[in-house]
Amino acid sequence: MKRNGTCLITGGRVIDPSQNLDTHADVLIRDGRVAEIGKGLKADKAATLDASGCVVAPGLIDMHVHLREPGFEYKEDIASGTRAAAHGGFTSVACMPNTNPVIDTPGVIDLICMRAEEAGVVNVFCIGAISTGLEGKDIANIGLLVEAGAVAVSDDGKGSQDNYVLRRALDYAKMFGVPYISHAEDKRLAADGVMHEGHYSTLLGLSGIPSASEEIHVARNAILAELTGTPCHIAHISSAGSVRIVREAKARGVPITAEVTPHHFALTDACITTYDANFKMNPPLRSEDDRQALLDGLRDGTIDCIVTDHAPHSWSEKQVEFPYAAFGVIGLETALSVACNELLHKGVLDLRGLIDRLTCAPAHILNLNTKGSLRKGVDGDVTVFDPDAETTVNADTFASKSRNTPFNGWKLKGAPVATVVAGHVVWNARAASKAEA
Numbered sequence: 467m468k469r470n471g472t473c474l475i476t477g478g479r480v481i482d483p484s485q486n487l488d489t490h491a492d493v494l495i496r497d498g499r500v501a502e503i504g505k506g507l508k509a510d511k512a513a514t515l516d517a518s519g520c521v522v523a524p525g526l527i528d529m530h531v532h533l534r535e536p537g538f539e540y541k542e543d544i545a546s547g548t549r550a551a552a553h554g555g556f557t558s559v560a561c562m563p564n565t566n567p568v569i570d571t572p573g574v575i576d577l578i579c580m581r582a583e584e585a586g587v588v589n590v591f592c593i594g595a596i597s598t599g600l601e602g603k604d605i606a607n608i609g610l611l612v613e614a615g616a617v618a619v620s621d622d623g624k625g626s627q628d629n630y631v632l633r634r635a636l637d638y639a640k641m642f643g644v645p646y647i648s649h650a651e652d653k654r655l656a657a658d659g660v661m662h663e664g665h666y667s668t669l670l671g672l673s674g675i676p677s678a679s680e681e682i683h684v685a686r687n688a689i690l691a692e693l694t695g696t697p698c699h700i701a702h703i704s705s706a707g708s709v710r711i712v713r714e715a716k717a718r719g720v721p722i723t724a725e726v727t728p729h730h731f732a733l734t735d736a737c738i739t740t741y742d743a744n745f746k747m748n749p750p751l752r753s754e755d756d757r758q759a760l761l762d763g764l765r766d767g768t769i770d771c772i773v774t775d776h777a778p779h780s781w782s783e784k785q786v787e788f789p790y791a792a793f794g795v796i797g798l799e800t801a802l803s804v805a806c807n808e809l810l811h812k813g814v815l816d817l818r819g820l821i822d823r824l825t826c827a828p829a830h831i832l833n834l835n836t837k838g839s840l841r842k843g844v845d846g847d848v849t850v851f852d853p854d855a856e857t858t859v860n861a862d863t864f865a866s867k868s869r870n871t872p873f874n875g876w877k878l879k880g881a882p883v884a885t886v887v888a889g890h891v892v893w894n895a896r897a898a899s900k901a902e903a
């Protein structure tokens with residue numbers, strides 16, 4: 467990855483919630499950092515990016531992706547995953563530890579950082595395991611993981627099933643100032659469910675995953691966050707009950723935050739009537755009432771940020787009967803369009819609110835002090851997007867190695883236009899040639 471780029475982004479509407487900015491101006495990035503925002507800026511020898519008719523925002527941050535490297539490179543690798551991120555308007559991603567080997571030693575973090583430096587197109591941050599091998603028994607050496615660069619700890623994919631182990635791990639995480647990201651799922655209660663337990667699981671004769679399996683863990687996390695004082699972040703929140711528990715805990719001052727994926731706020735379990743495994747994910751798509759509660763949570767700030775939970779799977783892992791298909795869908799290349807279409811144009815969030823949940827909020831949760839803002843001196847990461855551009859999702863054109871999207875063929879309003887990382891234009895939809903770093 468090249469750093470220290472110089473670039474002038476001209477003629478756009480600059481919106482930066484971190485400094486309450488909404489103005490028509492140029493943005494100059496010099497030597498990889500934001501140098502100036504103003505009208506009629508000039509810069510010698512700078513690459514110029516025409517952003518007229520577009521919004522210029524701090525670079526989008528996806529704090530929940532699965533890059534699959536090391537171990538599952540047939541699904542995705544750091545090069546393809548970060549290219550997909552750039553195509554989607556993301557300048558930074560945080561990758562989950564369920565790789566092989568698991569991110570439970572500094573060596574794996576070093577490997578990922580090295581690969582991201584060589585092959586990566588956008589910034590990659592690592593999330594360390596909270597337990598060795600994600601087995602939920604022995605606490606990982608969180609101190610060493612943080613020293614190696616981990617920005618959070620999580621047992622994503624598994625959920626911490628032992629309250630005692632989690633309590634000790636939270637005490638430990640607090641010493642090193644990193645948040646815990648919770649995959650909230652009681653595995654015993656979720657049992658062998660393959661979709662949301664409700665009207666449609668009964669109709670289709672498929673085994674269900676009750677909302678309670680998520681809500682019990684969200685409540686447990688709120689209680690342990692209060693006990694330990696360690697920030698707890700609820701990954702991919704999906705049910706009305708979970709939103710209610712987070713809202714109540716926040717109101718009492720508990721250090722708890724939450725994220726939602728585009729598939730959870732855009733789709734419901736009614737989609738599964740086609741038996742298409744691209745609607746199979748964990749947590750599952752829930753009911754329309756749950757979806758409405760997620761939208762309310764976004765509106766009132768209970769849900770802090772939007773993430774993709776980008777989970778690439780090969781064709782053969784999805785093209786099987788629904789109960790046997792792998793859980794998870796990709797999302798990096800559709801997230802911004804789905805968010806514009808479903809949240810901005812349907813009046814759930816305004817531009818400022820939407821940008822906040824994709825930039826400032828994740829930067830704040832992960833303590834990324836030089837990201838999620840266009841303040842002078844911070845990293846020159848910028849996303850240019852057109853909230854009104856009409857686009858049709860075509861999975862065949864994705865940079866990701868995988869195609870497991872539930873949005874293929876969807877017509878959406880809103881699309882990324884260009885992605886700038888440290889002053890380098892790493893992707894530009896308007897230039898036919900893709901100048902990828």
Ligand SMILES: [Zn+2]
Pocket residue numbers: 622623624649701702748749
């Ligand atoms: Zn998860």
